[in-house]
Amino acid sequence: MRRAAHQLRLRRFRVCGAAARKENDQVNQDTRTARSARQGRPGRSVSQERTGGEKTSEPRSNRFTEQELEIARETDLPDLLTSLGYTVTRVGRYHSTKEMDSLRIKNRRTWYRYSERVGGDAITFLQHFCGRSFPQAVEDLLAFHGRARDAPAERNRQTEQAPEPPKPFALPPRHTDARRVYAYLKKRSIAPQVIRGFINAGLLYEDAEHHNCVFVGYGGDGKAAFASLRGTYDRDGSGFKGDAAGSDKSIGFRLPYDPDSRTVYVFEAPIDLMSYCTLHRGFHSNALALCCLDDRALSVFLREHPAVRKVVLCLDHDRPGMEAAERIGRKYSAEGYAVQTLSPPSRKDWNAYLTFVQQFRERGR
Numbered sequence: 041m042r043r044a045a046h047q048l049r050l051r052r053f054r055v056c057g058a059a060a061r062k063e064n065d066q067v068n069q070d071t072r073t074a075r076s077a078r079q080g081r082p083g084r085s086v087s088q089e090r091t092g093g094e095k096t097s098e099p100r101s102n103r104f105t106e107q108e109l110e111i112a113r114e115t116d117l118p119d120l121l122t123s124l125g126y127t128v129t130r131v132g133r134y135h136s137t138k139e140m141d142s143l144r145i146k147n148r149r150t151w152y153r154y155s156e157r158v159g160g161d162a163i164t165f166l167q168h169f170c171g172r173s174f175p176q177a178v179e180d181l182l183a184f185h186g187r188a189r190d191a192p193a194e195r196n197r198q199t200e201q202a203p204e205p206p207k208p209f210a211l212p213p214r215h216t217d218a219r220r221v222y223a224y225l226k227k228r229s230i231a232p233q234v235i236r237g238f239i240n241a242g243l244l245y246e247d248a249e250h251h252n253c254v255f256v257g258y259g260g261d262g263k264a265a266f267a268s269l270r271g272t273y274d275r276d277g278s279g280f281k282g283d284a285a286g287s288d289k290s291i292g293f294r295l296p297y298d299p300d301s302r303t304v305y306v307f308e309a310p311i312d313l314m315s316y317c318t319l320h321r322g323f324h325s326n327a328l329a330l331c332c333l334d335d336r337a338l339s340v341f342l343r344e345h346p347a348v349r350k351v352v353l354c355l356d357h358d359r360p361g362m363e364a365a366e367r368i369g370r371k372y373s374a375e376g377y378a379v380q381t382l383s384p385p386s387r388k389d390w391n392a393y394l395t396f397v398q399q400f401r402e403r404g405r
Contacts, residue, residue, distance in 0.1 A: 104178055112181035115162035117145045120184065123333055123360035124170075124281060125309055125389070171282040183334040184360070186367050209286030211267055212247035212254055221246040221253050224272035228311060228391055229398045231318040238314065241296060246272070252280065255310040255329075257291045257337075260344040266291040268310055268331045283331070292337025293329040301325045303350040305382075306338055306368075307390065308361065315394040316354060333364040335371065342377075350378040356389040 104112075118128045118135045127138035135145035142155040152159030158168060166177035218239055225235050238244040247254050251273060257266030265288040271280030283289070293310045305327040307313040313329045326348060330337050333355070342348055351372050355361040362383075369379045384393035 103175055108182060108187070109178065111185055111187065112163055112178045113161045114149060115181050115184065116148050117151055117162055117165065118148055119360050120162055120165070120181075121145075122358050122388075123184065123308070123356065123364075125311075169281065171285070180332060180334070183332070186363075207286040209265060209267075209284065209288065211256065211264055212252070212269070212284060213249060214254075215246040215248040215251065218244075218246040220251045220272040224253065224270075225311070225314065228315075229318065229395045230311070230314045231321075233321075234314055234317045237317075243293070243295070244310075250280075254284070255293045257287075257293045259288070259291050260340075266293065266331075268293055268329070270311065289332065289334070290336040290340045292331050292341075294337075294341065295325075295327045297345060298324065298326050299347070302348055303352060304328060304338070304341060304345075304348050305352045305354055306330065307354045308333065308356050309389075309391075312354070312356075312390040315390040319390070319394055319397070333360060335364075335368045338368070338372075342372075349376075350380070352380045352382050354382045354390065357383040358388050361389075 121137060122128050126140075129136050129138055131144070133146075135148065136143050140153060140155075143151060143153045145151045150159065150161055151165055158164075160168070162181055163174065163177045166172040166180055167174065170177075172180060221239075221244065222232070222235055226232065235244070243256055245254050245256070246252070247269070250269075250271070253270040253272060255268040255270070256264050257268070259265040267284035267287055269280070269282045269284060293313070295313075301324070303325050305313075305316070305325055307316065307327065307329045309331065310329045313327055316327075317323050326341075326345070328337055328341055338351070342351075351369075353365045353369060355365045365381050369381060373379045384390050387393040387396050
């Protein structure tokens with residue numbers, strides 16, 4: 041049953057990967073056409089360059105500038121994967137990850153996974169493994185570089201295509217129990233009391249189809265608007281991560297609002313937040329997980345709760361996390377908030393530090 045569910049998930053990802061490659065081919069063709077026009081030469085389509093056939097007529101998207109697409113495509117993949125929670129390793133001239141040992145990253149810019157025979161750049165990685173659409177992936181990567189866009193680039197209104205309607209948000213079906221979620225999170229050193237508390241609060245459950253951890257984010261109106269998914273079956277190193285379709289990234293994952301607290305603790309991932317709660321059993325405060333390195337969820341939370349005046353940034357202690365903490369800290373300090381950076385005393389993130397502490401305690405017994 042587990043193997044069948046995992047294969048189904050991989051088939052779904054292959055469809056995403058194929059769509060990503062097709063869309064990237066179109067973007068590359070647009071770039072070549074623009075360059076040819078500037079040089080006084082007629083542009084050629086991908087089909088012409090490969091087969092010598094006539095130019096095919098396909099719609100062109102001007103949502104992003106050429107510079108923005110180049111920034112997204114040239115994202116440093118080891119840094120990106122580290123920020124997503126993967127353990128990046130070195131294999132000869134290439135990089136890989138502990139979670140996906142068949143993955144190879146070349147020149148820090150392109151990837152290929154031999155077990156699936158798919159590959160690409162940073163854009164296709166987010167599409168393939170995180171379930172992001174092409175525009176969502178580009179926007180996430182621009183935010184990763186500190187260049188978040190408030191609005192699409194100016195476009196020709198006469199030739200603009202109607203945008204695709206957003207997918208409605210829907211939580212994955214709930215499983216009858218949460219045994220796999222318990223087992224997985226206990227393996228990650230999360231205390232059973234913390235797991236039970238999150239489940240009882242409606243913040244966490246196990247989905248019926250793939251047995252993923254489902255971390256539910258609620259908006260200010262108390263309605264579920266976001267769901268972060270984390271695979272529990274990782275014996276083959278897949279390490280699945282993603283968001284439920286239609287999730288609102290500006291909500292993120294939050295603990296229930298505490299009106300007695302004037303502070304909010306900010307983490308990258310829900311498991312880091314759970315790890316901090318395990319390390320500090322008496323923790324009672326507002327807290328949220330961005331589920332990325334973009335501060336949209338924090339901005340919305342502070343707007344909804346103006347009484348909160350202190351921000352504690354508990355992001356990962358790696359280069360992307362530290363750069364994000366510096367960027368976000370400057371922004372909210374300028375807006376009048378008291379900002380504190382709180383990194384784990386050692387290791388890359390709060391879960392890695394929790395695991396280290398647990399192992400140290402067990403050796404001392």
